[in-house]
Amino acid sequence: MSSSELLTPFGAPMLKHFLFEPGWRNLNQGSFGTYPAPVRDALRKFQDANEARPDAFFRWELPKGLDVSRAAVAKLLHVPTEECVFVKNATTGVNTVLRNLLFKEGDVIVYFATVYGAIEKTIVSLSEMTPVRGLKVEYRYPISDDELVRRFEETVTKAKADGLNVRVAVFDTVVSNPGIRFPFEELVRVCKEQGVLSLIDGAHGIGQIPLDLGKLQPDFFTSNCHKWLFTPRGCAVLYVPLRNQHLIRTTLPTSWGFIPDPNSPATQPSVLPSGRNPKSAFELLFQFVATGDDTPYLCVPAALEFRQTVCGGEDRIYEYMENLAREAGDVVSLALGTEVLQEPGLKPGEVSRQRQCAMATVRLPLAVSDHDSTTRTAYPVLKTTDALAAIDWMQAVMANKYKTLAPIFLHGGWLWVRLSAQIYLEKSDFEWLGGVLKVLCEKVGNREMDEESRGDV
Template identity: 55%
Template structure:
């Protein structure tokens, strides 16, 4: 695939060399985990930090409020939302915690979540069950599965809970799941939640900058998305959207800080003219480096002036991900995760994003079997015991990082180990071909049992 010209710099190698600070020897096929940002944004980031250090008091009292508001206006415009519904938090996990921990739970309340929930969000619900009366109910499935099947399984869990006399208070779901990286039916689920009187809490960690989003039309109760993953801001920066109808439920930021409204018999600092209590709550959450928030306008400027706009970026990232995944699947002799019966990735709901999953030839024993993928017994290698799969995937990722100087995520699903690949404007097909050949070599080494002899601590992934 040749580099595509959009704006002033062609996507691919030239974009990487001219606009990004990536090590030229490093193969970054894991943009979805931590993101990165271009030199233009880096310059703005450093400038704001230096401006802060030159006159800290003046910066915090005079410059910071206006810059943060400008950034909120910019992200709200991108999301087709009211600026008064959008504030900044450090990351998606923080936003989900703020939404769920502000709710007051009674005995019989239930939060519904999905089998592919992000690990930190799942642990948040475990913590809530330890400290409140709420229950958490999981929607079970193994991908690949159609969007309609996922939605139906959600309804089945909701109806079962209600049949038991429970109240489904909230549902937590993603725009795009983390691992495996697939687009989720968040639009349908949001509509169902509204019809069923369930609060929608959308973990859109991978949403902003990767897929088009219109919160005015979607109208969720709570939505959070990292800007530092796909929008090219520094870490950590996430937009936290709360519908006006549910803002009264958000009584505190986390940590609780200056915007918290004390009981009426206590003195409260005045709220700025025109500012709502919700905006005030997130106006100053402790002394932080808020320069990443301020970089949103510069990131959007780069995307428009250098890259040719949101549509150009999203089209390229999805296309390079699809075509790159086809290269990797061909090298491994396997397949790309998609719905049963779908041959063209453009027709796959799961693949309508810039993250794609390729099955490796490594089977996982005692794992959930999915009839939509080959029988694990067809693997040319000895099956990995389910209790060892984490050790194997960590070993493979460690080898990728330390020996081969690149990275991609591995994840067990439906009786096999899969690779999650991220498309990005600084990648070319040659990068995916490299990954495919390295992955093939790693699979052969796992098949020989090499991972068992490596005593290195692999608990960091």
Template identity: 45%
Template sequence: MRQLFNFAPTYMPLNHGSFGTYPTAVLEYRQQLLRDWEARECIYAKWTYPKLLKESRALIAPLLGVDTDEIVLVPNATTGINTVLRNLVFEAGDVVLFPSTTYSANLKTIQSLEETTPVRGHQMSIVYPVEDDQVVELFRTNIEALVKDGKRVRVAIFDTISSRPGVRVPWERLVSLCRQLGVLSMVDAAHAVGHIDMTHTRVVKPDFLVSNCYKWLYVPRGCVVLYVPFANQHFIKTSLPTSNGYLDPKARKAMSSREYFVNLFAEVSTSDTTPFITIPAALQFRNNVCGGEAAIREYCYRLAFDGGNRVAEMLGTEVLENTQRTLRPRCMFANIRLPVTIVPAERGVQHPNDNAIITEDEVERVLAFIYTKLATELDTSLMVFAIAQSIWTRFSAQIYLEMSDFEWGARMLLNLCERIRAGEWKEEEDRVLDALA
């Protein structure tokens, strides 16, 4: 399968989840769209493109189990979440609730809102591995405590699958909890479409949801579904940025909220929106070449599960999982602990095992060392991050990978951990400092 994608011959693509990729067939289709657009730029923009955009929306709506006019396409999940949050009207005492595992741009968005509106953010600490019941209870107790303190939790943001670590989140239960407690649910489903079955979205009834098509659906970067059910479309008064679809409140009254919502996002400033209209080609590849959504999921779930176990075996460590075993099944990520132990900064003694030992204030520099060597020496990429006293890595399973690729990644990581144990990362820093002196 790898030959059907656009990878360099020496590149090992183990980190699909960060930016996604798409096959050559979709690349060629997009190039044809660009050629067609430039051939008759005005006619294409005003007549051809709207029809192709509607077709894309109609094709992807069934993957969420929703109506075509409940979804629009935006460039990225950050734009989608900003669009929702910046359309809401906040009052003094309003709170946006979010876990510590939320995507960094969501945190920055909330911090920005705090500068210009009365809303305040409230972060809950979640340290994996935790049980699903604990996650749900943490949301409940935080909401209830905030209400008791005189606050109103206006909206809660949470993932379907978190990024660091890459694990399943009980998002359906969190949506239900929010509905029970009168809180708007904003689901960051960046890792959902093309990764997990989302056809029950309408049944779950989130208030708002965004999902990247370019992460797992083989669509070029710059295409994200923003789902707003009909009942909530009155909240969305403008796109971001405000553009040609916007109408003032008086003019808006002459149009149904459904029609206004779709028109609002049909033409948002001038940019290259060809990724929006490559969805038909991506779905055709997934169905005709890969065997359809279910076949892709089953292959990748199995590779992530078995491959994660194999990497952990080779590293002599473990795969991240809770006692109820809900984090790993039906997920294309595998999070494996590296044989590196983090100790308090004042402690410089060796641990009585074979792990490399680093102190808390050395973590970021060691992570930078790993990232740099993966990219510059090994021509690959893996996400690495710290949880408590350990460093973990996240493998992404995909149809163009197989077990031997996971084993290759494990061997490379073992070598890097040996080099960390030998203190090479410190020598690297010293060489850089000497060069700058």
């Protein structure tokens, strides 16, 4: 059988490979991801091997399997294997980097207003426990990439003029909310010019957009494999180039691979292999991080094999998802009489760079303000507390009554919905969603939210 004969058409035919409950439309790949049956089978195989011989598995089989998976993910990112390790999720990856850096008085971490909430909380936590403080680049969408980069440069320049040391900048590949592609390539360039460490939170990166870290050369990068690459949860890659590996001396939690300072007191000998082991201290650091289920890490080769043999390869997947996300945004915005979020001032026929990903963000016809507002909308303007209640109600009704969910959130004085394209979805799924959202918006706008229709989710 030729490789082309193994391919499954994208859209509804692809559903046969996935594990969804009958009738469930999975329109939110971006939050938690999912994986096909062949990857589930690989996961069960590794878990069974773990239970069959726990000691042998943890001591010898797991490290070998990790090396195979690290090589596979490194090839996809176009970097050496020794620069890639696994952590549980991108939040852990960002925390691992930031909590390894030694901060001094006057150090700052620059981040952006649309940063993932857990990462902002991480920066605040660090400011409570170390001399570092966070410096936020303020803005709201719609905004152009050029303006984002300009504001970043301006923030760094001003901080330096104020006598501060911009130690590291944290930014996304694709923002979580709104779901929009970020100018991470240009920001890495600016960081290099400014002498600032670049830390890319690529939670929505690997498996959704092409990535060439060998060419880009950020200082640190982390990305969830379980969101878009079809591995089980939790599985994320952490990339640290050789030039920066000396900065990373502990995992979270600190475990047997800890690399102590030469002046630190002696501790118990490590349980990790020693002597003739060819791996670096950085690689061994992440080989065994406390006892847990690391079998999702071992499933990267199975996920990549599915993407190649059943889907036709990475480029084919990226193209389908980007085109579907564009269609999805257009049909939902048409149903609601609103617009898709993108950079302002695009000329007719000009392609939106911010929409070159597998997510689209559409404005709902529901404005939000706690003050007197002149915003023109078909419905009364919501107070923030009412808007938050409406978000909870709409998402619960979607899940309970309609067997789907698309995240709704507040940004820039409006409610928005984030759409995730995926290979098992097609345009008709989003045409259907547009009708559902229109009904829900009408009920919210007319103050007809019904607890009974919310149900018990």
